[in-house]
Amino acid sequence: MAQPAERLEPEARVEPPVDLTSYLGQHRAAARPGRFWGLSRDMYVWALVALVLGVFVTAQLRSQPSSPPVDEDYAGRIGAETIARLEAEQSGLKQEITDLRKQITVQQEQAAKTKASFSEISDDLKSEQLQAGLTPLAGPGLLVTLDDSTIKTVPPGEDPNNYLVHEYFLRDMLNVLWSSGAEAISLNDERIVSTTSVYCVGSTILVNSTRLSAPYVFTVIGDAGKIQAALNDPAALALLKYRVQFYGLKMKVEPQAQAHVPAFNGTLKVRYAEPGTPAQGN
Numbered sequence: 001m002a003q004p005a006e007r008l009e010p011e012a013r014v015e016p017p018v019d020l021t022s023y024l025g026q027h028r029a030a031a032r033p034g035r036f037w038g039l040s041r042d043m044y045v046w047a048l049v050a051l052v053l054g055v056f057v058t059a060q061l062r063s064q065p066s067s068p069p070v071d072e073d074y075a076g077r078i079g080a081e082t083i084a085r086l087e088a089e090q091s092g093l094k095q096e097i098t099d100l101r102k103q104i105t106v107q108q109e110q111a112a113k114t115k116a117s118f119s120e121i122s123d124d125l126k127s128e129q130l131q132a133g134l135t136p137l138a139g140p141g142l143l144v145t146l147d148d149s150t151i152k153t154v155p156p157g158e159d160p161n162n163y164l165v166h167e168y169f170l171r172d173m174l175n176v177l178w179s180s181g182a183e184a185i186s187l188n189d190e191r192i193v194s195t196t197s198v199y200c201v202g203s204t205i206l207v208n209s210t211r212l213s214a215p216y217v218f219t220v221i222g223d224a225g226k227i228q229a230a231l232n233d234p235a236a237l238a239l240l241k242y243r244v245q246f247y248g249l250k251m252k253v254e255p256q257a258q259a260h261v262p263a264f265n266g267t268l269k270v271r272y273a274e275p276g277t278p279a280q281g282n
Contacts, residue, residue, distance in 0.1 A: 133193035133264040137184045139221040141259035142228060144173065146240075147215035149248035162247045165214055167200040169240050170207075173218060174198070176237060180230030182222040184261040188212045189219075191264035208266045215250070224255045 129135050149163035174192060177185055185192040190207045198207050205212050220227060230236060231253055243249045 132268060133191045136263045137221055137261045138258055140224060141221040141256050142224045143254045143256055144218040144220065145215050145252045147250035151248045162243060165216060165249060167198050167205045170205065170216060171198050172237055172240060176230055177218065177220055177227060180227045182220045182227060184221040186219045186261045188217055189262055191262055193264045195268055195270060219259050219261050221259050221261055228253055
């Protein structure tokens with residue numbers, strides 16, 4: 001009996017040992033120029049830069065001080081301090097307003113006193129201006145007109161002056177008007193005041209240094225009845241009335257519901273008069 005054939009086992013393959021130097025040499029030769037371990041040179045540079053940058057950032061982060069601990073009451077303290085500051089400012093402003101109001105009250109009181117004083121002074125000034133004749137006036141009164149004689153031919157042997165109104169007639173008329181209560185008088189629109197002079201220079205009559213001519217019109221403000229009664233008194237203006245009766249001079253009195261007297265427009269300065277020395281007793 002034939003024996004079965006002997007089974008042949010495959011022979012174990014023995015690989016020769018790997019030469020690392022030769023292996024690396026083969027791979028370097030197979031690698032393309034400009035590459036290292038399978039990476040391009042540019043990629044290698046960027047990787048190196050990233051590594052350096054990472055190290056730098058890590059060092060910076062480690063060098064920074066750690067954040068302070070969170071103070072949970074900080075916001076509350078800030079709010080309280082702000083409220084206290086604002087309340088103090090408000091209190092100061094209120095006090096300032098109070099002080100200013102007190103100052104305004106004082107100023108108003110002083111202004112009221114000044115206004116009252118000014119009002120008194122103004123009233124006194126108006127009164128003085130009224131007395132001095134510096135204010136135009138209007139009121140009930142009368143007109144008194146004096147004019148030369150209507151006789152044109154003077155009889156032989158007669159004095160022509162008897163037919164004319166002279167300055168002394170004007171002065172006499174003014175005296176009667178003032179003494180009978182006249183409040184304001186003008187003569188041919190010349191206001192009669194304390195410094196008014198009536199005098200004659202040649203054939204010219206001057207009133208307040210202004211030349212006047214006939215007719216002479218006295219505008220009078222006052223009690224017309226009382227003034228007219230004084231003019232009708234036989235003892236008053238006797239010479240004038242005689243000339244009116246016998247030489248034809250004109251004298252006319254006319255009551256006025258509203259007479260107008262202008263303000264004095266001259267100077268009140270006295271050129272020659274001076275205060276006198278009081279008489280000494282013996």
